[in-house]
Amino acid sequence: MISVADARAALLDLVAPLTVETVPLAEAAGRVLAEPVSARRDQPPFAASAMDGYAVNADEVERHAMFKVIGEAAAGHGFQGRVGAGQAVRIFTGAPVPEGASFVVIQEDVDRKGDLITITDAPGDNANIRDRGRDFRAGQTIDAPRLLRPADIALLAAMNIAEVPVRRRPVVALMSTGDELVMPGEIPGPDQIIVSNTFGLKAMFEEHGAHVRVLPIARDTEASLQTAFGLAREADLIVTIGGASVGDHDLVAGVAESLGFERAFYKVAMRPGKPLMAGRFGEGSMVGLPGNPVSAMVCGRVFVVSMIEAMLGLPTKTKPLAQAPLAAPLPANGPRQHYMRAIWRGADVQAFDSQDSSLLSVLAQAEALIVRPPNDPAREAGSLVEYLPL
C-alpha cells in the first residue's frame, strides 16, 4: 500500500499545464491566469479628488479664508486652467485636481455665496486627493498562475486589460460502467440502480474549472466499453467509475489497454477508497475510480481535483490542511488515512456515526471531511483535527 500523498504524486505525474487561450475579461472569472499581465496605465491616471468640494492651494487653507470660484472640475471633465492665489475650482469626486491646486476643501466645510466661498470649519490635514498611481503604476504586474476572483477581475479592468490569457479548461470525459446502471429518469429493472457518480462528479469537476463530457454508460461487454472509449477521444482526462477492481466482471482495464492505455494500479492506504487504476492514455491520461458512490466522490475530491488544478497550471504543492476542534471524541484510526464525513457544530467539527461508504445521504449532509492520518490515536472532544471543506 502507498500513502495518499504518494498516490497523489503519481497521478500528478500524468498531467501537465494545458495550453493558453485568451478570453474576454467578462468571461475570465473563475479561470486561471496563465501569464503575468501588466497594467497599461497608472491608477488613478491623474491626481484625483476623493471628495466633493473646492480645489485650492494648500498653503491658503485656513478657517475663514475666502476664495473666488473660477470654474468646475467634474469626473471626466477636468478644469483646463490654473488655480491661482485666492482662487478655487468647484470639484467633484473622481475629477482631476487642476494645476495649481493641492487641497480639496470638502463642501460641508464651506459657505458659498455666488462665486465666493469661505472656509467655515478647520479643514484638517487630509488633502482629500488621491495621488496619481496610488493604486498601481503602469507596468505593475499581476503574477501567474492565479485563480481569478471577482476583485481580480475589477483590478484587471482598471488596468485596462480587456483580454486575459488563461489556461484552457481541461476536458474530462466521465464514464460510468456496469450492467446495473440506468440514467436518472429511466425505469430501472429489478436488479438495477440509478447512476449517481457521473452526475455528482460532473458537478464537482466543473466547480473546479473542468469542462466535463458525460459519456454513455458502458455495459459490462468489450463492445460497449470500446464504444464509450471511442467517444472519449480528445479528452485530456478520462475518468472511469466502477469496473476497475480485479473482480471477474471488471473488463475496463483490459479494454482500455487494448486501446493504448498504460495501466498502473496503486493500492492506496485510505478510507473510503480502493485500488486506483491510472496511467497515460494517448495524448491524455486516465483514472479509474471505485464505483462505490462515496468512495468515488472522495477519491474525486482528493485525487482528480488535484489533477484538474495541475492541468490549469495551479500550484500542486500540498497546502497544510485547515484545523478545527472536535465536537465529539473519535476512536483510534486504523492503518489507512480516513476521510470521515462530518458536520459543523458551531466552530467544532463532528464526524457522523455512520461512515459506511455506500451512504450518499450522509455524504450529502456532510460539510467537511475530517482527515485522519494512518494510526491516529483516539481523540478527545476539543482535540484539533485536520479537515477538507466540502
Next chain:
Amino acid sequence: MISVADARAALLDLVAPLTVETVPLAEAAGRVLAEPVSARRDQPPFAASAMDGYAVNADEVERHAMFKVIGEAAAGHGFQGRVGAGQAVRIFTGAPVPEGASFVVIQEDVDRKGDLITITDAPGDNANIRDRGRDFRAGQTIDAPRLLRPADIALLAAMNIAEVPVRRRPVVALMSTGDELVMPGEIPGPDQIIVSNTFGLKAMFEEHGAHVRVLPIARDTEASLQTAFGLAREADLIVTIGGASVGDHDLVAGVAESLGFERAFYKVAMRPGKPLMAGRFGEGSMVGLPGNPVSAMVCGRVFVVSMIEAMLGLPTKTKPLAQAPLAAPLPANGPRQHYMRAIWRGADVQAFDSQDSSLLSVLAQAEALIVRPPNDPAREAGSLVEYLPL
C-alpha cells in the same frame, strides 16, 4: 445613520423569492432547490452485496465449512433461484443477494476447487450485505430551500430525480454611470478611467447565482440614463454604480424616479460605504452603490449578495460570522462598522496597513474582510475578530 443590519433588513424588504423552474439534473448544481423532492425508490433497492465473494446462509458460516457453487449474481444480473443448505452463489459487489442467502464470504477467505468452496479464514461478524433502503427509503425527502452541491446532485440522481425544481436565477442589470468611464480595451481620454466595478460585481453576483446583464455605461445626462434604464426592463434588480450621492452631478436618482423608482436613502454606519440608494422599481427593485471601487465591491458583498440569496429563496437570517485570531494589533474603531481588507497569516488574520477605499490592488490581495463593530476597542494580536471570507 442606521446600522448595517438595519440597512440589510430594509434592502431585503424589497425582494422576495422568485418563481420556480424545472431544470435537468445535469444543470442543477449550484442552483437552489425550491421545493422538497422525494426519493422515487429505496436505495439500495434490494439487499446488495458489499464485496466480491460467495453468498451463503449465515447459519452455515464457519471456518472449514464447504459449499457447492450453484450459480452467479453480478451487478445488474441477480441469481434467480434460492440458495439452499450447503449451497453458495458466486456474487459480485452491487449484486442482489439471492433468496436464502444472508451472508457474503469475501473471496479472500475462500478456497475454490471447481464448484466447491471451502472457507479458509474465520469470516468475522460482518455479513457484507447492504440492507435494502439503508441509504434512503422511497419517499424520503430532501428539504428546500437548499443550495445544491455536488454530493446533493449525486443523491438526487440515486433517488431517480431527473428534473429538479429550482428558483429562477435573478436577473441583475448592472449600470455604471459617469462621463469619466470607458470600457476595458478602449482608449481613455486624459480625464477618464476604465470602468472596473461592472466587471468585478458581475463576477461576484454570478458566483452567487445571479444572471447578470451589463448595461452600457450611462453618461451624466438624462438622455443617456433614460436609454440605459430602458435596457434594464425585466430585470429583477437594477444595480447602479456611482452617481448616487447628493452631489450636483448625480442625476441617477432623478431620472430613475421619473421612470417609477420609489427612492429611499439610507445613511449606513459602515466603512467603506456611503449613503445607499434603494427602492422598488416597477416589478423589481433598484440599489445604487457608491462609485468608489472598493466601496462598490464591499457593499455588493454585504448587501446585494444578500438580496440575490433572498430572491433565490435562501434563508436571510444573519448567520454568526466566523472568527479568527488577529495576527497584528488593531487600533480602536470609529463609530462606523468597518470592513477591513485582510489576509491570512497561517490561521491568523491580518488587516492591510492601507484601508483606503480607492485601492483595488489591496482588495484583490485580500482574502477576508475583518468586520469590526462600531466603537470596537483597540485589539491585541491574538484577539478573536469576526470576518467574512472573500
